[in-house]
Amino acid sequence: xxxxxxxxxxxxxxxxxxxVKTSAGCIAVFRTGKDEVFAASDTCPxxxxxxxxxxxxxxxVTCPLxxxxxxxxxxxxxxxxxxxIPTYPVRLDGGRILLDGDALANxxxx
Numbered sequence: 001x002x003x004x005x006x007x008x009x010x011x012x013x014x015x016x017x018x019x020v021k022t023s024a025g026c027i028a029v030f031r032t033g034k035d036e037v038f039a040a041s042d043t044c045p046x047x048x049x050x051x052x053x054x055x056x057x058x059x060x061v062t063c064p065l066x067x068x069x070x071x072x073x074x075x076x077x078x079x080x081x082x083x084x085i086p087t088y089p090v091r092l093d094g095g096r097i098l099l100d101g102d103a104l105a106n107x108x109x110x
Contacts, residue, residue: 001089002101009035009095017052017061020099024107027088028052029097030061030072037097038072039088046083 012018012031019042020027026042028051036059042052049065059072069078070085077083086107089100 001103002105003091003093003098004101004104006097006099009037009092009097012037012097015056017054017056019050019052022104024086024104026052027099027104028061029090029099030056032056032059032072035092037090037092039090039099040070040072040075041085041087043085044068044070044083045085051085 006020009031012029014031015033017028017030020029027039028042030038042050044051044063044065046068047065049063051061051063053064055062060069061072062069071078075085075087088103091098
């Protein structure tokens with residue numbers, strides 16, 4: 001994997017998100033209350049809502065436009081509606097957030 005340093009965990013608000021612009025489009029990097037990090041597409045597939053502006057709760061995010069909930073591990077929508085957002089490998093190394101550049105490159109080529 002080709003890890004890209006995108007900043008420090010403190011750059012992302014607790015139970016919030018930070019937007020990262022990439023060749024694959026806008027990626028939202030989420031931080032949970034337990035300092036876990038996740039990366040996923042910023043765009044809700046239902047109404048195009050900016051997920052980086054949604055509510056982070058546990059390992060999920062709620063779309064700010066229509067309250068659809070997405071699992072940050074899998075990208076799967078929760079509840080009666082169906083749908084999925086792309087997710088990307090991300091990890092912490094000494095407080096630095098590293099995003100898998102290879103996964104982004106594969107996504108932009110698709």
